Amino acid sequence: MSSIIQLLPDHVANQIAAGEVVQRPASVVKELLENAVDAGATEIKLIVKDAGKTLVQVIDNGKGMSVTDSRLCFERHATSKIRHAEDLFSLHTKGFRGEALASIAAIAHVELKTKQDQEELGTHLIIEGSKFTSQEVAVLPKGTSFSVKNLFFNIPARRNFLKSDTVEFRHIVDEFERVSMAHPNIGFILYHNGSEMFNLPIGNTRQRIVNIFGGRTNEKLVPVKESTEIVEITGFVAKPEFAKKNRGEQFFFVNNRFIKSGYLHHAVMAAYEGLLKDGCQPGYYLYLEVPPHTIDINIHPTKTEIKFDDEHALYAILRSSIKHALGQFNVAPVLDFDRDNNLDTPYSYEGREAVMPTVQVDRSFNPFTAEDKPVRASSVSAFATPGTSFRKSERQATWESLYTGINTATEEVAEINFESEEVTGSLFNDNEVEQAVYKTYQIHKKYIVSPIKSGMVIIDQKRAHQRVLYEQFLRNITVQHAASQQLLFPLILHYNQNELDLIKEMQDSLVNTGFVFTEFNHDHIVVSGLPVNVAESEVSILLEELINDLQQEVPDSSFSQSDSIAKSMARSLAVKTGTLLSDKEQENMVNALFACKEPDVSPFNKPTFITVSVEDLDKRFAL
Known part of the structure; x- marks a missing residue:
């Protein structure tokens, strides 16, 4: 054999x-x-x-x-x-x-x-x-x-x-x-x-980071330095206000070798506890030097994962060093307040006792008496020019004089003839009265309930708005025609080279949705026009989330890219759960949803509404 x-x-x-x-x-x-x-x-x-x-x-x-x-x-x-x-x-x-x-x-x-x-x-x-x-x-x-x-x-x-x-x-x-x-x-x-x-060019670590990620990176870097027997830590972390939605600028280097470590990343996040908004990720560029015999870098084919001998001590040292750096540079909140020198006691008053203020009260004064009393200076200064005098005859009128002639006015009013209150016709026709009965209601600032003939429909306001915006943006990109609002003061947004390349890649699609770009520089862009339904304060957040979505996977075809852009913008701009909607906004949401081509699901294939029939309600009450 x-x-x-x-x-x-x-x-x-x-x-x-x-x-x-x-x-x-x-x-x-x-x-x-x-x-x-x-x-x-x-x-x-x-x-x-x-x-x-x-x-x-x-x-x-x-x-x-x-x-x-x-x-x-x-x-x-x-x-x-x-x-x-x-x-x-x-x-x-x-x-x-x-x-x-x-x-x-x-x-x-x-x-x-x-x-x-x-x-x-x-x-x-x-x-x-x-x-x-x-x-x-x-x-x-x-x-x-x-x-x-x-x-x-x-x-x-x-x-x-x-x-x-x-x-x-x-x-x-x-x-x-x-x-x-x-x-x-x-x-x-x-x-x-x-x-x-x-x-x-050749330089130090800070210069290299700034040259790669743009000049604005320099202002957000906080240096970190710690030296122990176990590890020597150098590098930088970003200030909390520069945190982003994605995890792009996060780097660990162990003995000058880039690694990925969820354990060390958790240590960094623990150091930022209480400083970041929900869902935000800090940037960090940390260099760790450890003895070569304490690590094993041959556990992964790409050598991007490392096994440490003493991970717990490394975790504690890294977390404390980052916390110390953030506190040292007044990034973390502290209990101390800056003392204002203007509040200090003047030197000439030092040692003097405080004099208690005295208040003199005229207990016999009655503002409702008609006696001839001198007018107080405060009253004169408030209503008359200096030098004006008031005589007794001019102040003789009492509160009773305000009601003189009331009887005459009352008699004249009584003689007015009113038209008949008989209703001759309805302001609304019968159809409009029926439509008024079908009013929408908002539950827990999350769902919109609207009655229908067979029962009622319960709509998820966030998913419904996503579907409406998605079809609107996709239609604008396809037709290549969208309204744009011009900004009085153009926005200057700073990005690194990778992010700028992605924005250039989807520039045509963004222009079709209503964006107007007037300048593309090596580290920033200038936006002078926005889509009608995009606020100026939402632009940076919208583009950041859009870049994050496209960094995960850039579609090959232009249609797939347009679809991804429309989905990302719809998700960013849709009304959030917990937003209170007026009756008119609820009505517009319902009408816009059922005017869509596919109102049943959101752009991410999740149901937008459910229906509850009267028969279902009867069965529940029959129990």
């Missing part, structure tokens, strides 16, 4: 390994950038075409590789970072697994150009699907240039699962930001389709 188990060929094993290492073009960017950092480069260029599907190229000025190393680096389990198993718990570099380059070469066309500083000539390699097709000597500058072309060319199924260029490039930018933030001592440049997207 023949053997069933057999060893896989190397090229097949490499393709299987690539499934774990290379998930999308951003995975290639991460591996190549980390290799460039480990090579000791001081300047790294990332060149991307078609969101990495056509080309991902990383050029560095590091130490380069010899001819032998340039061949060995594409073999499986080949690495220069570890020699023994114990080295896995004492890592000071990034790329150590030894499968990344072999996996990349198995699913793409790879071109490598490298040269060491002491050598006169470098090495030029070309690999296609794990096969070396060319190797020659070339005149090259110091460093390494690694080009990955036609990713997943021999695995079409994996290529078909890639998202749109916008989504894939957003993932590339995320990896680029993470590596560049961890190494502010290295200059980074990013080109996409020939355009320069980022140019980050």
Whole structure:
């Protein structure tokens, strides 16, 4: 009987390994950038075409590789970072697994150009699907240039699962930001389709964060610094008033490696307890330095998750250090108040006893007597000019004089003849009287109850308004005609590069809903017109939630994008639960809902109303 188990060929094993290492073009960017950092480069260029599907190229000025190393680096389990198993718990570099380059070469066309500083000539390699097709000597500058072309060319199924260029490039930018933030001592440049997207000069951590996320980021940063035997914490947290709905600007770096940790994130949220609105997330850029032997970074293929030896102590230190930083810079509320110097006792009055005020009261004064008494100065000053005198005859009238002639007026009124009170006709016709009976009622500021012929209908006011706004926005985007209200003072809204790219992506759809953009700068936009039903105070919140929704997933087709924009705007602008509606607003809500094409469900496929028939009520009372 023949053997069933057999060893896989190397090229097949490499393709299987690539499934774990290379998930999308951003995975290639991460591996190549980390290799460039480990090579000791001081300047790294990332060149991307078609969101990495056509080309991902990383050029560095590091130490380069010899001819032998340039061949060995594409073999499986080949690495220069570890020699023994114990080295896995004492890592000071990034790329150590030894499968990344072999996996990349198995699913793409790879071109490598490298040269060491002491050598006169470098090495030029070309690999296609794990096969070396060319190797020659070339005149090259110091460093390494690694080009990955036609990713997943021999695995079409994996290529078909890639998202749109916008989504894939957003993932590339995320990896680029993470590596560049961890190494502010290295200059980074990013080109996409020939355009320069980022140019980050060498600087400190604060300058690197500001260069990536815009100039307005500097004013919201609060420095955090703590040094203990367990961990050394540096970095910044954002002030509570700059909290956002999404979790975009949240970064943990452990030993200069970006990680994701829900446990540490909970520690940060605990430090902000009582300072944030519901649903808001703070921004933070925290760098943790721990002894390498106290962490295990080899528990996940992408090395973004880390296991700590003493998580509880780390949690407590991180939470207390952030609380201390927020309190030190007067961000957290305190019981102390600033003392006003104007309230201090003057020096000349110091030591004197307070003099109690005295009040003299004329107990014999009666304002209702008609006796001839002198008029008080306060009364004179209030109603007469200085120098005016009042005689007794002028003040002789008493309160009884106010009622003189009342009898005559009463008699004249009594002689008035009124018209007959007989009703000659109805102001409303019978149909309008019937409609008046069907009045709407609001229950718990959440539901609208309206009677119908068969019973009653109970409407969820929030979902109903979402359906009305959704169809309205979608119609405006499709027809490309919407009313806009011009602002007397245009709004200036600041965003980072990723958010600006998303706003530009959906600019046409937003203009069709009524927005008017007069300027797009590198870190802000200027809005001079708004849709009719959007208040000026809601613009920043609306665009922030819209960006958050689109960052989750940017649709490929324009119709899907318009649908997502309409849904997001409807959700943001819909009347909230707990809002008191007038009778007219309730009536308009009901009429607008049943005028929609699909009034039964909200844009998110949830029911907008339920009906209760009279028979159902009779059954309940028959029990």
